[in-house]
Structure formats: structure tokens, C-alpha cells
Amino acid sequence: MIDVINLEKKFGDNNVLNGISIKIEKGDIVCVIGPSGSGKSTFLRCLNCMEDPTGGQIIFNGVDIADQKVDINIHRRNMGMVFQHFNLFNNKTVIENIMLAPIHVQCQDLKKAKKTNRLTKITNIFRKDKKELIPITTNKAEIQEKAKKQAISLLERIGLADKADVYPSTLSGGQKQRVAIVRSLAMNPDVILFDEPTSALDPEMVGEVLDLMKSLAREGMTMIIVTHEMGFAKEVANKVIFIDEGQILESASPDEFFNNPKNPRLKEFLSKVL
Amino acid sequence: MGNFEQKLEKFLEIFIDQNGYVKVLEGLKNTLIIAVLGLIIGILIGTLIATVRVIPKYKVLPRILNGFCSFYVGMFRGTPMVVQLLVFYYVMLPIMGVHMPSVQVAILVFGLNSGAYISEIMRSGILSVDGGQMEAGRAVGLSFGTTMIKIVIPQAVKNILPTLGNEFIALIKETSVVSFIGAADLYVAFNLIGSNSYEFMVPYLVMAVIYIILVLLISLGIKIMERSLRKSDRRN
Numbered sequence: 280m281i282d283v284i285n286l287e288k289k290f291g292d293n294n295v296l297n298g299i300s301i302k303i304e305k306g307d308i309v310c311v312i313g314p315s316g317s318g319k320s321t322f323l324r325c326l327n328c329m330e331d332p333t334g335g336q337i338i339f340n341g342v343d344i345a346d347q348k349v350d351i352n353i354h355r356r357n358m359g360m361v362f363q364h365f366n367l368f369n370n371k372t373v374i375e376n377i378m379l380a381p382i383h384v385q386c387q388d389l390k391k392a393k394k395t396n397r398l399t400k401i402t403n404i405f406r407k408d409k410k411e412l413i414p415i416t417t418n419k420a421e422i423q424e425k426a427k428k429q430a431i432s433l434l435e436r437i438g439l440a441d442k443a444d445v446y447p448s449t450l451s452g453g454q455k456q457r458v459a460i461v462r463s464l465a466m467n468p469d470v471i472l473f474d475e476p477t478s479a480l481d482p483e484m485v486g487e488v489l490d491l492m493k494s495l496a497r498e499g500m501t502m503i504i505v506t507h508e509m510g511f512a513k514e515v516a517n518k519v520i521f522i523d524e525g526q527i528l529e530s531a532s533p534d535e536f537f538n539n540p541k542n543p544r545l546k547e548f549l550s551k552v553l
Numbered sequence: 554m555g556n557f558e559q560k561l562e563k564f565l566e567i568f569i570d571q572n573g574y575v576k577v578l579e580g581l582k583n584t585l586i587i588a589v590l591g592l593i594i595g596i597l598i599g600t601l602i603a604t605v606r607v608i609p610k611y612k613v614l615p616r617i618l619n620g621f622c623s624f625y626v627g628m629f630r631g632t633p634m635v636v637q638l639l640v641f642y643y644v645m646l647p648i649m650g651v652h653m654p655s656v657q658v659a660i661l662v663f664g665l666n667s668g669a670y671i672s673e674i675m676r677s678g679i680l681s682v683d684g685g686q687m688e689a690g691r692a693v694g695l696s697f698g699t700t701m702i703k704i705v706i707p708q709a710v711k712n713i714l715p716t717l718g719n720e721f722i723a724l725i726k727e728t729s730v731v732s733f734i735g736a737a738d739l740y741v742a743f744n745l746i747g748s749n750s751y752e753f754m755v756p757y758l759v760m761a762v763i764y765i766i767l768v769l770l771i772s773l774g775i776k777i778m779e780r781s782l783r784k785s786d787r788r789n
Binding site: 327329352353355356359360362364365366367368369370371379380383384446459462463466 | 683685686688689690691692693694695696699703704707708711784
């Protein structure tokens with residue numbers, strides 16, 4: 280589903296990623312591990328072009344999204360992202376946070392369809408064989424209604440339905456991160472990128488976020504997770520990769536990765552953290 | 554103080570019996586119209602410029618736009634308001650062959666001028682919003698512009714509201730220079746009353762009081778607005 284070919288990223292003269300290639304299939308849960316400054320977060324942020332790659336290709340659903348000419352906004356809808364610092368919209372309530380993107384995107388599509396239809400209607404006057412109009416089956420109110428229903432069911436899933444109308448500033452870190460995760464779920468993405476989702480949380484709250492991620496994993500969501508939670512990687516991932524100095528030094532199943540590491544740098548790293 | 558009572562009587566006579574208050578009300582109306590519409594135009598222009606100036610600049614078009622905006626801000630911050638009024642009214646518009654009433658010219662110039670100042674205020678407001686907000690908006694598939702309008706600018710406005718209030722107050726007070734191009738504002742009205750009675754003490758005093766009351770009312774309004782915008786914070 281995602282095919283990364285020789286991805287490179289430079290910040291000025293600083294080479295952060297030196298040719299990363301990896302294939303990610305549907306349903307894969309990939310954990311990315313590495314020392315700080317190794318480029319693992321940059322790698323993740325390049326995947327949805329939050330940082331524009333300076334070289335290489337990212338083939339996502341058959342399209343090279345590293346290409347500057349591609350409308351990245353359309354592809355980002357299918358690629359959720361969860362941040363270390365949650366980044367909930369502070370000026371929106373919890374439920375608005377979740378509904379904002381689905382409503383906006385669908386209303387935009389609706390507007391676009393109506394516009395094309397108007398144009399087709401006018402040009403049809405001069406056409407012999409009339410061009411067909413795009414069928415419009417919904418309206419704004421219906422979209423809003425649907426998004427709201429979905430948002431409520433998502434909130435119920437994480438047990439925060441009673442917090443729907445409060446602002447994010449009143450939530451705890453773990454609650455914020457769970458809301459952030461369902462916010463990305465609301466777009467029904469093909470893959471979710473997690474950028475150290477538990478690093479900014481109290482130890483007490485790490486569990487609730489990891490539980491939610493595990494339940495997503497069981498449902499077959501494709502996930503790419505940058506994390507320092509070795510136990511979580513061992514338990515959930517079906518592939519673990521080790522990045523250092525902008526390169527993938529080891530890529531293996533979790534069992535192989537933790538019990539039988541081959542790369543000397545990885546051995547050293549694991550001996551420090553385990 | 555008998556002298557003062559005499560002066561006050563004279564003022565009241567002109568103000569009430571000779572319909573001086575009509576002039577004052579008209580002046581007040583013009584002052585408010587110029588300041589309020591100027592502020593609105595200023596906020597629109599300022600927001601636009603501020604947005605342009607925070608767009609990442611590795612493409613050509615944003616660079617050109619950015620250069621133009623810098624030029625605009627430099628021009629309007631670099632000359633006094635009176636000069637801008639005079640240049641617009643007596644130079645630019647005649648050259649372009651446009652006839653406009655002086656109040657409309659004043660609104661235009663005040664809008665353009667405050668746009669330059671507000672753009673810098675707004676830019677600092679936008680920069681004060683955590684970069685993660687923009688990233689989160691982009692990550693769910695919203696465009697730069699949509700994220701700006703729906704997420705970043707509302708938060709920026711909340712942060713800069715006190716400064717924006719300052720700008721509005723400054724505008725109200727600066728309207729007293731529009732008489733340079735013949736627009737009838739508060740100052741013109743009271744000046745007229747004064748020159749009718751050859752007595753300026755009381756009219757100018759009343760004028761000062763009216764300005765103070767206006768400014769106090771505005772500060773109060775801003776405070777109320779701030780409070781209602783703060784509802785997404787815990788700090789209420």
C-alpha cells in the first residue's frame with residue numbers, strides 16, 4: 280500500500296534521511312525504533328509530506344505523493360496522523376475537533392459537484408448528445424448529521440461521550456491523545472501514522488492510549504508507529520525497524536528483532552534500553 | 554468663575570437653541586463611521602497580508618506577494634496619516650480622475666493605513682499560535698488556507714484582541730485629522746460652535762469629554778468580547 284523508495288531528506292547541508300526504502304502492506308503494524316536524532320520522526324513526517332522529501336518516491340495507493348505537483352491534501356485524507364503533543368484544535372470543542380475535517384471535506388466535494396453540474400447544464404444547451412450530470416444524493420444538513428453520529432459513536436468507543444461539548448484544555452493528556460486518535464479515525468483513513476503518541480504522557484495515562492491503539496490493531500488498521508515503548512512494539516507490531524543516521528539498519532519481525540538482533544548498533548541500543 | 558458660567562451659557566445656547574447638537578451628532582457619526590469602517594477594512598487587509606507573510610517561501614509566487622506586502626507596509630507606516638490623506642485626496646484621486654466625497658476617502662485611507670499596522674499585529678498573533686495547530690489541520694487533509702481561516706486565525710485573534718483594541722482607539726482619536734480634507738468630524742463640529750461664539754473653552758472641553766467617553770466605551774466592549782472568546786480556555 281505504501282512503497283517508499285530511496286527516500287531522502289536534507290535540511291540545508293544536514294542529511295537526515297539517507298535513502299530509506301520500505302514496503303508497507305495493508306494491515307501491517309510497523310514500529311519504528313531508534314535513538315533520538317536518528318531521523319525516525321522525520322521519516323514519519325515525510326510519509327505524509329509534512330516535511331517535503333528532497334529525494335526518492337513515496338508510492339501511496341499507486342500515486343507518488345512525494346511529487347510536488349500532486350495535491351497532497353487529497354491523499355492526506357487517507358492518511359491519519361497522531362502527534363506527540365496531541366495538537367487538538369484549541370478553539371473547537373471535542374466533538375467539533377472530530378467532525379471538522381469530515382464535514383469540511385464532504386461539503387467541499389458537494390460544492391465542487393454542484394459547480395461542475397452547473398457548467399455541464401450550460402454547455403449541454405449547445406451539445407447534441409447531452410453529458411450526464413453528477414448525481415447529488417446528499418445535502419449539507421445530512422452530511423453534518425452523519426458526521427455527528429459518527430463522532431458520537433467514536434467518542435462512545437473511547438468512553439468520552441460526556442466530554443463531547445467541552446474544550447480540549449479541560450481534558451487530561453491521555454484523554455486528549457485518545458480524542459486525537461479518533462479524530463484521525465473519523466476520516467476513515469487507510470493508514471495512521473503515530474509520532475511518539477505516548478512520549479508526552481504521564482506513565483499512568485500511557486496504558487489507556489496503548490489499549491486504544493491495540494484495539495485498532497486488532498481491527499486490522501494499518502499503522503506506522505514511532506515509539507519508545509519496546510513492550511508495545513514486541514506485543515503488537517508485525518514488523519519492527521531500527522533507524523539510525525537516516526538509514527534502516529535492521530528490519531525484522533519483533534521476535535527476531537528483540538531476541539536475535541544482527542546489527543551491532545542495534546545490539547548496543549537494545550542493551551541500553553531493555 | 555462667573556466668567557466660566559457665562560461661557561457655558563453661551564455654549565448651551567448655540568448647542569441647543571441654535572441646533573449646534575445636530576452638527577455634533579453628524580460629526581460623531583462621521584468619526585465613528587470612519588473609525589469603524591476603517592478598522593474593518595484594516596482587519597481584512599491586515600489578515601490577508603499577515604497570512605501572505607507566514608506562507609512558507611520556497612515558491613516564487615509567495616515570494617513576490619511577500620515583497621509586495623513588505624512594500625505596502627513600509628509605505629503606510631513610513632508616512633503620517635495626514636500626508637496620506639492629503640496625497641490621496643489631492644494627488645492620487647484627481648490623477649485617476651475619481652471623485653469621491655471626503656468621508657469616503659477618509660474611510661479608504663484609514664483602512665489602508667490601519668491595514669499596514671494590523672498586518673504586523675496579526676502576524677505576531679499567528680506566530681503566537683502553536684505550530685502544531687497548523688500541522689494537525691494539514692494532517693487531516695485541510696488546505697493551508699482552510700486551516701488558517703478555521704483554526705489558526707480565530708486563535709490568533711483571541712491573542713491579539715487587546716492590541717487590536719488599542720488600534721481601534723488610536724483610529725478613533727486619529728480621525729480628528731480628517732478635517733484636512735474637509736470631512737466633518739467631531740473636531741469640525743465643535744470648532745464651528747466655537748467660532749460662532751468666539752469662545753473655544755467649553756466646546757473643546759466637551760469635545761475632549763466625548764472622546765474619552767467613546768474610548769472608555771470601546772475598552773469596555775473589548776473586555777466583554779475578550780471574556781466571551783476566552784471560553785475555550787480555563788482562564789475564565
